[in-house]
Amino acid sequence: MDHYYAVIMAGGGGNRLWPLSRQDHPKQSLKLLGERTMFQLSVERLLPLFPVDRILVVTNAAYAADLNQQYPALPAENFILEPAPRGTAPAVALSALHIRRRDPQGMLACLTADHYIGDEARFRAVLAAAARVAQQGYLVTLGIAPLFPATGYGYIQRGQRLGTFDGFEAFRAVRFQEKPKLAEAEALVADGLHSWNSGMFVWRADRILAEFARQMPEFYKLLLKIEADPAVVAQVWDDAPNITIDYGIMENADEVAVIPADGLGWNDIGSWESLRDMLSSDGSGNIVVGSEHLGVDTTGVLIHSSGGKRLIATIGLSNVVIVDTGDVLLVCPRERSEEVRTLVEQLRKRAGGGEFL
């Protein structure tokens, strides 16, 4: 595994845990599950597999100093900086470019900075298996067995079986399906042929860059300029498209594989409801973080308080999320917690709303 690199994609601004996650305090920098930030957890689970000098971080310039401070053992030169956020496709391209310069045989695992993985040993095992598949030239995606008809994830359809690698089966991926409507999601879960798209990928740098050359030739020209002189990135970045790797590359790529990476205990913590699933509740099914709670007839409530000690008192509530950051208080039913996106959009349009973003 000498040519294997991990790239943690840590540039997302993330507003799904608003008001706790903010532009200046994105999800990867939050201590959602204990004393370590999501970024620290993301680095640490890789260490038994990757030496620290082969763990890279692609992020925007604004976050780099904070992330490096969270994990000072990461060499500063391992931070690949996007001048401005542009979706995952340009981030992936920059990191592949970086690795191809450093190691022409380089292979990379593109990983997330803000997901939870319950079984870290199994996670490393699947990354090792995926490297064997990627070595053959496949663009490997890690799939997750769908637990329910989620409308917030993409789906990957499995095709021909490619074989078993270190105990993990790999399949040709025949279709990428972006976030579906509920009825469609139900069908995708029912047919037994689909995995959730985890947003984690393994591929050789040369292979993914060849796909950029084929599918996004204009952007690839820009990449070649950056490869020739990395200092020009700031000048040319305005022309980088704002697009995800799924839309930009994966949906029409050649030789795509999927490894159903089941049993990882994966959770993207993509909403307050998802975070709730990660935390342990008291006898009434309530979860209280960071404040004192006094409840009458209150069940299934998540209270997350980071704005200073206060007493949070509730009567007759069930399955409600209360998030208190001091400057913002959010109250909503648990099952509607994904709609914080709507609030964030409204704040973007609102005079003075920026202070809360």
Add this chain to the structure above:
Amino acid sequence: MDHYYAVIMAGGGGNRLWPLSRQDHPKQSLKLLGERTMFQLSVERLLPLFPVDRILVVTNAAYAADLNQQYPALPAENFILEPAPRGTAPAVALSALHIRRRDPQGMLACLTADHYIGDEARFRAVLAAAARVAQQGYLVTLGIAPLFPATGYGYIQRGQRLGTFDGFEAFRAVRFQEKPKLAEAEALVADGLHSWNSGMFVWRADRILAEFARQMPEFYKLLLKIEADPAVVAQVWDDAPNITIDYGIMENADEVAVIPADGLGWNDIGSWESLRDMLSSDGSGNIVVGSEHLGVDTTGVLIHSSGGKRLIATIGLSNVVIVDTGDVLLVCPRERSEEVRTLVEQLRKRAGGGEFL
């Protein structure tokens, strides 16, 4: 009306608007409806009828300085101090005693310090009418036409009609009924013979003291000691019973009258839901006091924020009360807002709960 005095009973600790009302900030001292405290409003509505030197306040020593500061024109000697809170019966007795010393022919209107009166001119008219009835020796209670089968108020049953006084009818009161169960309340409202007990009374000092002598003879002996030497009040007050005027005197008193004081626009603001009825809502039926609100699919919500400017964001809420005092946050359905009493009781029993009372 030379011998007519108003006594504002302002000793209540009031926890029904908790967490806004506290032991140190009782309801009468809160600016619930604008720029004036409930106590200030209670004094001001009396002024056209009572000269300021005939407006007295009975309260406990802890509140007196603050109340006098709220209305400095009230003479300091008009504050009648209870050494410790003991229910309305002892407060009424102390004030009657005070007035009998000052004016043997004195008559007093015992009034509340924390209620809202919409039609103040009509209120003064009913007080004038009640004085005429009280002059004849009746213990006059002001009744309110019941708007719904409330279980939080006492009821008074009207008997024989005594006559019309300045446009108000007066009746003999034949029964006092303390806070009923719902089924009973429905019957009381349906029979058309009952008024809510407003907790406001008019009587001659000698008459009410005669009732104390008859019905609470032990306490009356103590009152006589205080009458002889007001300085002993602090020493003997421990022996004063903790009882309301309704239980202690009215239920078994002779010559009780009730004046249905309808059309006052009376509201005791006895719960967050009652306060809500007093405030004007926006187009979505939401009422927001003291903070910025951003709502998605939010209707009929009362947000009361006094703990500093913050953004309160809600999704999918209807008919919920959110009260933020900085150190405490309360969230509950509107129709259960009276249950803050339960929270207050729990805090009383809880180690460290006192800081929130």
